[in-house]
Amino acid sequence: MELSEEVKFVDRVSEFVVAYDFEVYDIIWTINWFREHRIIMYTIVGLYLFSIYFGLKWMxxxxxxxxxxxxxxWNFGLALFSIICTLRGIPEALYNFSKPDGTYHVVCVGLPHNFATSFWGLMLALSKIVELGDTAFIVLRKQKLIALHWFHHAATLWMCWIGYEYYETAGRAFFVNAFVHSFMYSYYALKAMKIKIPKKVSQALTTLQIIQLIFGVYMSSSIVYFLAQGRSCRMHFETISMGGIIIGVFLVFFVRFYIDSYSSKEKIKKK
Known part of the structure; x- marks a missing residue:
C-alpha cells in the first residue's frame, strides 16, 4: 500500500474527537523520516545498554x-504526560471497539482516524526515548537493576519506533500503555515523596501490567486469526511477528516477577 493511501483518511474533526491545531502535523513526512532514520533508534538502544554496563561499573x-x-x-511529569495520552488516545479506539466486529476495526482497518490520535501516538513513541532515563535514576541511586527493567525499556522503544514507521493500525490502542503508565508513574512519584503506600498497591500495579500484556497477546492473536480467515489487515509481518514475540517474553517476565514478589511461598521464604 502506498504511503499516501495509508494516511489520507486522517481528518481534523470527527464524531469522537476534535484535533487541536498543534496536533495537526505532516504525518507523511514524519513517517518517512522514521523509516529513513531507523539507525537512530538502534544507536539509542546501543548507547542505552552501553551506558548501563559502564554506569554500574562507575557507581x-x-x-x-x-x-x-x-x-x-520526573515521575510526576511522565504521569501527567501519560494521562494526557490516555485521554486523547482513548476516544478513537473506543469508537472503533464499539462497532460490530470492533476488534477487527481497531487492529486491521484504518478508518476512521484522526490527527489527535496520530499526534499522541507519535508523542508516545518518542516518550520511550525519554523513559530510558528511568534507568539512570536506578543506576545513580544504586538500586537493584533487574533484567526485566532494561529489556522492557529497550524492546518497547524498538516496538514503538517500528510501529510508527509502518503506521500500524493496531497502534491506535496505544492508550492502554499510557493508561497503565498513568498509575505507574504516579505511584513512583508518591514513593519518591516518602509517602507510605501499601504493598497491595504495588501488587495491583503489577497485575495491571500483566493484564495489559494479556490484552497485547489478544490483539496479536486476533491479527493472526483475521489473516488466517483470509481477511485483509493493514499490518506488517515485522511488527506482527517480532511484536508478538516481545509481548510474549514481557508476559513471561512479568508473571515471573509477580510470583517472585508476591507469592505466599516467597513470603514464607523471606520470613
Missing part, C-alpha cells in the same frame, strides 16, 4: 546519589 565504588526532587518531578 560500584561511589556513594549513591539521593536525587529525591529530580525523581519526584
Amino acid at each position: 560500584k565504588h561511589r556513594p549513591a546519589y539521593t536525587l529525591t526532587r529530580p525523581l519526584i518531578f
Whole structure:
C-alpha cells in the first residue's frame, strides 16, 4: 500500500474527537523520516545498554546519589504526560471497539482516524526515548537493576519506533500503555515523596501490567486469526511477528516477577 493511501483518511474533526491545531502535523513526512532514520533508534538502544554496563561499573565504588526532587518531578511529569495520552488516545479506539466486529476495526482497518490520535501516538513513541532515563535514576541511586527493567525499556522503544514507521493500525490502542503508565508513574512519584503506600498497591500495579500484556497477546492473536480467515489487515509481518514475540517474553517476565514478589511461598521464604 502506498504511503499516501495509508494516511489520507486522517481528518481534523470527527464524531469522537476534535484535533487541536498543534496536533495537526505532516504525518507523511514524519513517517518517512522514521523509516529513513531507523539507525537512530538502534544507536539509542546501543548507547542505552552501553551506558548501563559502564554506569554500574562507575557507581560500584561511589556513594549513591539521593536525587529525591529530580525523581519526584520526573515521575510526576511522565504521569501527567501519560494521562494526557490516555485521554486523547482513548476516544478513537473506543469508537472503533464499539462497532460490530470492533476488534477487527481497531487492529486491521484504518478508518476512521484522526490527527489527535496520530499526534499522541507519535508523542508516545518518542516518550520511550525519554523513559530510558528511568534507568539512570536506578543506576545513580544504586538500586537493584533487574533484567526485566532494561529489556522492557529497550524492546518497547524498538516496538514503538517500528510501529510508527509502518503506521500500524493496531497502534491506535496505544492508550492502554499510557493508561497503565498513568498509575505507574504516579505511584513512583508518591514513593519518591516518602509517602507510605501499601504493598497491595504495588501488587495491583503489577497485575495491571500483566493484564495489559494479556490484552497485547489478544490483539496479536486476533491479527493472526483475521489473516488466517483470509481477511485483509493493514499490518506488517515485522511488527506482527517480532511484536508478538516481545509481548510474549514481557508476559513471561512479568508473571515471573509477580510470583517472585508476591507469592505466599516467597513470603514464607523471606520470613
